[in-house]
Amino acid sequence: MAPLIEPRVLKGFRDFLPAAEIERRELTEQIETSFRSFGFVPIDTPALEYTEILLGKGGGETEKQVYRFRDHGDRDVALRFDLTVPFARFMAEHRSELPLPFKRYHIAKVWRGENTQRGRYREFTQCDFDIVGSESAGADFEILLMMRETLRSIGVGDVTIRMNHRGVFNRFLRRLGIEDKSVEILRTVDKLSKIGMESTFLQLSELIGPEKAQNVLNYIQPHNTYKETLAAITEAAGGPGPDTERLETLHRFMEDAGIADIFVLDPSITRGLDYYTGVVYETFLNDLPDIGSVCSGGRYDNLAALYSKEQLPGVGASIGLDRLIAALEALGRTKKALGYAQVAIACTDESLGGHYQRLASQLRCAGVSCEVFTEAKKITQQYALAEKKGARWVIICPEDAFTHEPLRLTLRELTSRRDTEGLAVEELIRIVKG
Template sequence: MSAQQPSIPQGTRDFGPAVVARRNYIFGVIRRVFEKFGYAPLETPTLENLSVLTGKYGEEGDQLLFKVLNSGNFLKKQKGDKIKEQVTPEDLLAGPRAVLPKVAEKGLRYDLTVPFARYVVMNRNTLVFPFKRYQIQPVWRADRPQRGRYREFYQCDADVVGTNSLLCEAEIVLMMSEVLTTLGLTDHTIKINHRGVLGAFYKALGGEGTEVDLFTAIDKLDKIGREGVEKELLERGFSAAATERLFDLLSVGGDFEEKLERLLAAFATAGVEPDNADGYRGLQDLQQVLTYLRGFGFEKWKNLEFDVTLARGLSYYTGCIFEIKINNVNMGSVSGGGRYDNLTGAFGLPGVSGVGFSFGVDRLYDCLEELQLFPEAVATTTRCLLANFDAESEVAVLPVLRRLREAGIASELYPEPGKLGRQFKYADGKDIPYVLIQGPEERAAGRFKLKTLATGQEQTVTLEEALAELAN
């Protein structure tokens, strides 16, 4: 055979039956929680115009976009002349910026947020606001693949746009909590902070450096520690004194409410003006989220933490920000999100505030696997294999097969007569729990043998008894 050895692209995966079933279990839990909170499903195309995607994810993001050659038939066999017309050697020598728009106008969805914003703007005249949508679809990033980082992976987003209500933030905390609890991931921490609080920190430092530098440095605290952050801040023009003031603020202690009070006092001391929209609004917003959560009946919630060091990289957040850490697994955050005030502005619809969050299904999957939390019943598989004796009995058992399926029992007849050993092996390999056997002897007696593979137990039963057992 001179045939090729097939392979799949780096950073992509095939999901076999058992994995699909487990992933669908996670998607199902997330979907049901989203829907219970009034979020409705949206699906957008895989292909988006590059004009929609480019410039929305920063320069690094632009480089990680997968770009698709025009219409598939650019560069096609008969079009030698056309391509020469489209892209000249001069273009090529002029560099990629001249070439790209001529060869690729489409790209693969990079996240679910920008397509959502695009959808909202395109449908703004027919949508009912506030618009609450969830979206569970794959995204693509031309990142360097490594353990746990893929080029094609699913995101599960829920967002609401068209309202400033902090009820949405409170409900996001509830949705996060319900998804994790339903999945059995009870040892988790939902971290919340507010960009305004971080903004007030910046003010409290006395206006050195830039706000973005400050947020970026704080974001790395987990990874590079206090020393690393100090070093970075000094390099970026913050003074040692300012850096010290920052760490005083970052180390504020107490429970949610105590932290709010202490920061309020600290802001006053540090000369953050009471009418500073950012800082005080941040504290007020967080207080209001807490009020809503108490209204729902959640008091002194150990899984919820006001983490003033939470910064989150994405620049479009303007209000509350969230992140979830599973405490008993060594793994980055499994979910994150926040409020943004101008997501649709890039598409000509300014002033639409929204808030949303996203679950990373791959990380949730790994957590569930490591903690052995997948329910056994998750696997979608055949429940009963009918053994196939010979050409005659093969046809004779077809009415039985029909009965099983009509009773809603996923069943199959081994498709060829043959050795029982091979058929048992098939059932075993496919995790089919039961084999139903009717050889000539059983047929004469109007009975079946029902074998339970896990225990090896075999019982002689009537069809009705088999149906009752299999329906359990």
């Protein structure tokens, strides 16, 4: 006999046992329900793509993390590391088949060979939603509203959405004469909440000198209200422009929709990635702000520039499912369901398997999920098994149940250990459905 192979998964990868997987499925189902209520439609793309498609822009850190190899046809291929790049390729390829503005969501796994010491996983799920083919403020606002409604629907409590506009910041940098350093400055400012004010100042000073570093730090301080902050950054940027007008319009939309209180204009929000060109936003849980942004996004003016000459402006956001689950766990709001069966049918005689399943079918038809036990173990063991599987009830069929009409059954409620005898199937269904 060959020696045994040690059963194990790769570092940074995970099995999901039933309780964890049920939680994940319920969460994604709630997220999908919310997306669909806004009229967004799902797409899917391959896990594996040409490397040239995925790494078109190059990009140092990403490139190092990508799972890349040569396939059977010696093609240079890679596993997707996010859902944005495949979506850009998808839009360039299928644009003519899709009604614009196109509103899509995509919930799927992505892979990055990240350093697992930072608590990161190498396989994780993203939930992206985007509106492509619209430059309107209404599209920006819809994504903001979806972020709020979707997070609300999954029970993480109240959220605060911190937003900003890349354009205003760029105008401000231009005025200071440091526009050429904008990417580095954006990246540094983006780390503010992680590294603190002092380190940010030192890093900025190295880039642009201490005086301008102080200017930048002053700029990124939020004021008391959205309107005050907007006035301050408008002035710092040299007066109104389409960018500040967009921020103003969005604020009016929030007021008209009656949800202005959850939005904060925060000039320190920049989103490190450089493909955003308009509004950017991050979402924080009021009950758990330290966990960081659970949903982030922004506006880009040309999604598919690498693959197509046609301009495709859009706006979107992404929910990180793993961080969200970590948040729900920290808040004690996971559901910890063990299974789906409400009822288990005990097996007291293995030769009655057909009858048990016929009874179970009646329950299932009535909308009661029902597991049939197939082994005639001691009844107390069967109660224990039913409890482990999360069922609330066990049906016991008396010895002669299936030879005498009508069928009379015993129903046990597991928590109270109370038995009710002599029930007809219809009565039993009524009790179980409450």
